[in-house]
Amino acid sequence: MEHASVIFLWIAYLLYAGAFAVFVVQFLTKSPTLTRVGLVVAAAGLVFHTLAIICRGFSAGHVPFVGAYESLVMVAWSIALVWHVLESFTKMRAVGLYVLPVVLILLTVAWVEYKPPVQLVPALRSDIVILHVIVMLTAIGCLYVAGGAGIIYLIEEALLRRRKAGGVLGRLPSLGALEKLIYHATLLGLPFLTAGMLAGIIRAETFNVPHWWVDPMVLLSLFAWALYAVLLWGRMRADWVGSRIAWLAITGLVVLLFIRFAAVPYLSGFHTYGG
């Protein structure tokens, strides 16, 4: 089972890389057929990615979210999934070019940190923990996509202002479309983040985890939550248009990345087995 999982993940990795190459060529040639090809190849990658996770789940005997390898594979998967869902709604074809590298990087890091599956420690053997993890991963997928869109937004805006947009005109999504993507991705991500945090709190309360509210990861998550809430509030009031939204989405992304790559491994007290 573990072998199958690794092979599936390799296939997924190659398909994502192939899709990325297609998107690069598409960016250069602007061929609309290539966008469709890229999306189909990436979707095939997502299918194999899903199979890899399922197989890993069977070989580990639990939902695979333990340790760096499993959790990174999961995050990459949720980003790819969220992207596909948003893509099918917004029909914003060019985003693959920016989402796929993130997925590829996450998977590469995952390979480096590969470890064979381990048994769940007793503390994690609980339905609410699994719910917490899955919901959180979905939220992270959405919010990563929002942050990525924010980065493209700011780059494109700067290019437009400095009259250097020549090379990207008609190739990048429009500012309006990007802003909508940030908004929709956050709108989708924040409820999941909220639900995930609630699940975490319930679990901490029921098991009497000591001082869970002063854990750096919890505090940072609360901060991120507030950022995204402010973003949505500002955007809904419609006064905050464009770059401010983009900056908030990027700040949120930085906080999330900090949580994942600094707080979890080095600071957190009880989240460490999240890897």
Next chain:
Amino acid sequence: MLVVVTGISHKTASLDLRERLVLSEEDALRVAQELLESEAACEAVSLSTCNRTELYTYASDSLAARQAAIAVLARHSGADVHELESSLYSYSGDGAIAHLFRVTSSLDSMVVGEAQIVAQMKSAYQLACEGGCTSVVFNRLFRHALEVGKRVRTETAIGERPVSVSSAAVELALQVFGKLNDHTVLIVGAGETSELTATHLKAHGIKNILVTNRTFGAAEELAQRVGGKAVVFEELEDHLAASDIVISSTSAPHYVITRERVERSLKHRRHRPIFFIDIAVPRDLDPEINRVRNAYLYDIDDLQHVVEQNRGEREKEAHHAERIVEEELRSVNDWLRSLEVVPTIATLRDTMEQIRRAELERLGGKLADLTDEQRAQVDMLTASIVNKILHMPTVKMKEVAGSQECYLYVDAVRTLFDLSGNGSSPDGAATGDAATDAVGAAPDPPGATVHHTGTDSA
């Protein structure tokens, strides 16, 4: 036999001469027919656009075809033959076909990548086709040329980037807003470029157009032309707040819209972005506007700059297009070569010989009882039957080989005997193509393209 093109274009002739050589549809057809009547050519197509007038002929003598073309053009335009000679170009063979492909791909156009030429070429060909001036070669060649034009368009980005100020402005607006359906454009001052830009914007789905001018009458007039609404100049600031795109082209000597004004308007519209296009000289819009958040300002120089960049990009794409033209030229050449007599006779003989051998082999069992001598006799007998049958067609084909119409015989033979897998062409794919098309002329296969009919168009 070869393709010959003779003509003038914006690259070789003055506007004055080009004007005189513009042919109406009737004239164009008559020119082609006259060329056929002069017997210098056996197929002819005449193309006339505002930038070029060209006569394509399929002829055995390229020099005679050229002279005939010049004579016909001189007659129709009233221009002097010597005057024509000096601004004329003429290509034959590969050069002519390459030229045809380059023209259809808009590589030879004044604005490289413009889209009109394909339609113009198509109607020129259709006209000649319906007038009975084209046949086997041009029916295929021009359809191929139109395909090349299409291929260049889809496989390169040659026509992607706008190369006029007004369409560049629209492209920028699209980059800011995405879809333009629900947006409002405000035109300040009634200039020609702003009208053009408004028309472009309308083509991209914009429905609300506001027009304002110091003299209300002029605003009303322009509003009527572009299907918009005229508004009073004194209320500019209110309308500014309602507009997503502002195009300004007044002749005012000072800034019409200042930074403060824009900031106030943006507050009113809750900071939804405004895209300003200033096409006036001296400028109407305070350059400081570009520093305001959610306001984007492009002046005429910026737009020109975008246009220049796009031009450069088109040039780059033109290189890809040239490669496509070369590739297609090769495939057409393979087919044209197959229309020559000698290889066709060889292929015909090969095919017959193959049939003969296959039949003999099929009978192998029944012939087993024969002695070696008898088998040799059967072999000789069948060979001599085939030779006898082929004798007359071979002689006749060699007879017509020098004449203008010989390729028609060749085409007929190739069609009737279905000579597809011939050895005369090195390119298997191209010959396969030629075969499918040749089969099309036979009455048998349903749905196949039939040549020689006037109504049949690409």
